Amino acid sequence: MGRLEGKVGLITGSAQGQGAAEAKLFSNEGASVVVSDMLTEMGEEIANDINGNGGQAIFVPLDVTSTEQWKNAISKAEEAFGKLDILVNNAAIWSPENIEDTTEELWDKMYAVNTKGPFLGTKAALPLLRKSGNASIINIASGSALKGAKGATAYASAKAALANFTRSTAVQFGPEGIRANCIHPGPVNTIMLRTGMKGNHEKAVNNLPIGRLGLPEDLAYAALYLASDEASYVTGAEICIDGGLIA
Ligand SMILES: NC(=O)c1ccc[n+]([C@@H]2O[C@H](COP(=O)([O-])OP(=O)(O)OC[C@H]3O[C@@H](n4cnc5c(N)ncnc54)[C@H](O)[C@@H]3O)[C@@H](O)[C@H]2O)c1
Incomplete structure (x- = not known):
């Protein structure tokens, strides 16, 4: 029996990178999966892969900044699978600017x-998560939420805000059977890191106790744990999956 047998999960930004790894791993562990992203073709491919491997997945186009698109995604999840137990808020953007170079527009976009x-997403999913009574919200923040940084100021600040939003979610909805936790990835070998570091992404390994970049699967296993009933006493927690970066 899979670790997520009978559960339904929606993962944002799951057309590639960590989100795609989570969608595939969740399916391998028995969950039905709603793959969602702004990248329609790539997202559909991930859902097709999952279905081709004997899993159950649908793709829904979703820009996480749109309330309307969230309503649509949640109703598509309910239509396809009848419920929702897991929400992974994974979608994000990154930009390298320090404080002086950050425009107001960039700041607003990051947030x-x-x-x-x-x-x-949390607000839109709440009615279904409440009905589940045994639900898990996983917010993907960042190691940069935990320390000052020379660049990526708006990104790091927005992720720190997400970490505290996670705590409030845990406090407000714990009594209703909804857990909320946060993962802080270190450098993970995805398009975000490769583009952000302009091909010099191997440099991110410098000074990392575990001398390699993270793989999307390293993060997916942490999300799997938090999504599963093995984590039924875990809420409001922050887990660094970062090769020792914060240590
Ligand atoms: N890669 C790293 O080194 C690293 C480090 C720390 C934290 N993280 C975090 O991990 C998570 C996953 O990132 P990744 O490394 O897989 O990056 P990625 O760029 O491979 O994936 C991010 C996905 O989010 C989607 N996305 C962007 N804006 C969106 C929007 N408005 N609506 C819906 N989807 C949108 C993109 O299309 C993309 O498919 C992110 O929250 C990121 O901030 C990544």
Whole structure:
């Protein structure tokens, strides 16, 4: 029996990277999966892969900054699978600017996707998660939420806000059987890191106790644990999956 047998999960930004790894792993562990992203073709491919491997998945187009699109995604999840037990707020954008170079527009965009997106998703999913009575919200923040940084100021700040939003979610909905936890990835070998570091992404390994970049699967296993009933006493927690970065 899989670790998520009978559960239904929606993962944002799951057309590639960590979100796609989570969608596949959750399916391998018995969950039905709603793959969602702004990248329609790639997202559909992930859902097709899952279905081709004997799993159950649908793709829904979702820009996490849109309340309307969230409503649509949640109703598509209910239509396809009848319920929702797991929400992974994974979608995000990154940008390298320090404080002086951060424009007001960039600041607002970072918060819109990386903080408001998870807020809108939590709110939209709440009625179904409540009905589940045994639900798990997993917010993907970042190691940069836990320390000052020389760059990526708006990103790090938006992720720190997400970490505290996670705590409030845990406190407000724990009594209703909804857990909420946060994962802080270190450098993970996805398009976000490769683009952000302009091909010099191996440099992110410098000074990392575990001398390699994270794989999307390293993060997916942490999300799997938090999504599963093995974590039924875990809420409001923050887990660093970062090769020792924060240590
Ligand atoms: N890669 C790293 O080194 C790293 C480090 C720390 C934290 N993280 C976090 O991990 C999570 C996953 O990132 P990843 O590394 O897989 O990156 P990724 O760029 O591979 O995946 C992010 C996905 O989010 C989607 N997305 C972006 N804006 C969206 C929006 N408005 N609505 C819906 N989808 C949107 C993108 O299309 C993309 O498919 C993110 O929250 C990221 O901030 C990543």
